[in-house]
């Protein structure tokens with residue numbers, strides 16, 4: 119196979135993963151959790167990552183969070199090369215460039231600190247020199263207000279509901295104004311109404327605080343409401359749905375959805391199972407170039423596969 123040149127990424131790119139591979143080895147068994155994953159996320163985007171259990175979503179998120187290192191490929195987030203970072207850069211990256219919200223509400227907050235103290239802590243760890251105290255305090259107030267948790271500043275996590283804890287967790291993750299906010303199943307432990315309120319908080323930080331947001335989710339409400347939903351299958355991005363709001367002549371707004379499959383640099387696409395099943399396609403398909411499209415048809419050639427004289431390519 120021809121080696122493809124590394125992709126160039128536009129200036130407005132927040133996340134760029136190119137041929138990302140992560141292999142776990144243990145007890146003599148090798149698991150390829152990511153198998154050449156490609157993903158580009160533009161600055162300011164709000165993206166949901168979906169996929170079956172074991173498809174590689176958490177592995178990807180841990181790499182983007184700087185908690186794990188890929189086996190091969192490239193991954194760049196907010197200008198940092200995640201494969202080449204020194205230990206010192208990695209610490210700074212985790213503190214300043216990415217924020218993280220976990221599914222387990224208790225994992226996001228320190229139980230003995232109040233909401234306001236939890237939000238201030240990442241800023242104190244970063245430091246800031248003269249005037250830092252006043253700046254930190256103003257930032258805490260701003261986040262409490264933006265996330266509509268202003269009346270919860272003095273409470274400890276045990277005194278908050280699950281949904282309130284997740285909104286506080288978002289404020290903590292946003293404390294140092296990271297370029298990218300990552301979340302792993304943030305509504306997974308919440309009922310649908312509470313989950314919707316937490317999702318609204320992600321929208322707020324995306325829209326009002328300018329963070330690029332990537333949410334791993336099984337929650338159809340979250341996956342169906344973002345502009346872009348990327349599906350991961352077997353350690354690769356396989357398809358995505360883009361949504362946009364269209365306004366008709368009467369001024370009525372509606373959301374239009376379009377599904378796309380990913381095309382990698384070697385020309386590979388993963389066609390949706392349901393399409394292949396509907397037309398009984400398997401093993402081999404006929405491909406034709408038309409003026410403005412590529413047509414994929416069932417292989418109706420006679421005789422067993424491989425028997426054709428021109429089938430040697």
Ligand SMILES: Nc1ncnc2c1ncn2[C@@H]1O[C@H](COP(=O)(O)OP(=O)(O)OP(=O)(O)O)[C@@H](O)[C@H]1O
Nearest residue numbers: 142144149151169170171172173174175176177178
């Ligand atoms: N530390 C590890 N050691 C060995 N194998 C691992 C490790 N972490 C993940 N895996 C394996 O890698 C694959 C991808 O796992 P991952 O957790 O990324 O999937 P996921 O899509 O997040 O699944 P879920 O939706 O269930 O959380 C799985 O086969 C998993 O068993």
